[in-house]
Amino acid sequence: MFLSRVEIDTKNRRKIKELTHLGAYHNWVEQSFPDEFRNPIRLRHLWRLDELGDKQYLLILSKNRPNIEGMERYGIPGSAQIKLYDKFLAQLETGQQVQFRLTANPTYAAYQAGERGRIYPHVTITQQLEWLIGRSELSGFHIPQLVLQGETNSITTRAFDIISRDHPILKKKNSKNIRVSRVTFEGKLEIQNLTNFKNALLEGIGREKAYGMGLMTVIPER
Structure with missing residues (x-):
């Protein structure tokens, strides 16, 4: 499992103009896993939007590792972070x-x-x-x-x-x-x-x- 985060490029209105509804964010998440489009069964990805101070983030929990370029499609370049989640779960x-x-x-x-x-x-x-x-x-x-x-x-x-x-x-x-x-x-x-x-x-x-x-x-x- 992977827990990933990217800062949304909120200052670039032209870049994020499509993000006007939840379905658009859902599509962004799905497009961050291009390899899964080749499979007949699509995996579920949990995600949410977080606000920390004046910054907004997209947070994704997934079985497979997301694609960095896909995550940064509407995010700030270089802001994507991907971490293994299994080690954290084992410590609970x-x-x-x-x-x-x-x-x-x-x-x-x-x-x-x-x-x-x-x-x-x-x-x-x-x-x-x-x-x-x-x-x-x-x-x-x-x-x-x-x-x-x-x-x-x-x-x-x-x-x-x-x-x-x-x-x-x-x-x-x-x-x-x-x-x-x-x-x-x-x-x-x-x-x-x-x-x-x-x-x-x-x-x-x-x-x-x-x-x-x-x-x-x-x-x-x-």
């Missing part, structure tokens, strides 16, 4: 606490008799936070509570929060444009089931994984 342990970031599409299914469940986005911040908590056990982790000591008493608060929410456009062929609920979570978690947790890192969490959702990254606490 049950009971370990890590800092995490996850961009996801929090949704729920509403069922009616005789019909397939319709998918709806969670709308409020509370619903979106609870969505991630509800996913945590199946994904092999626990989000602890933090106890803050005040002047007169202690305050219990959650160890994660939402750092951004928006509704980017998703364009698909032969379909009308839609807006997708995109939420980025950040905070602290504890690994409880190592196998399930690694699977969540590699397979993603939630829906719309092809369009920049589901990728969780973690940094172990020292």
Whole structure:
């Protein structure tokens, strides 16, 4: 597995003029793996967009090594970085606490008799936070509570929060444009089931994984 990153050339408006919707970013990711176009079965690539300070990055998790030129198609030349991910995964342990970031599409299914469940986005911040908590056990982790000591008493608060929410456009062929609920979570978690947790890192969490959702990254606490 490879975890790759490239800085998007946001100052070159002419260069990135096509990046107006999630489908365009999806195509950029796919074109970063030219050898896979020859195979009848295409591999899934998890990806997300990150903002760090005044810079924007495309982050990709993939089984195969991406093509540098493909990654820098809309990126700053020389900014692409590709790292082996397997060695990092091997260092994770049950009971370990890590800092995490996850961009996801929090949704729920509403069922009616005789019909397939319709998918709806969670709308409020509370619903979106609870969505991630509800996913945590199946994904092999626990989000602890933090106890803050005040002047007169202690305050219990959650160890994660939402750092951004928006509704980017998703364009698909032969379909009308839609807006997708995109939420980025950040905070602290504890690994409880190592196998399930690694699977969540590699397979993603939630829906719309092809369009920049589901990728969780973690940094172990020292």
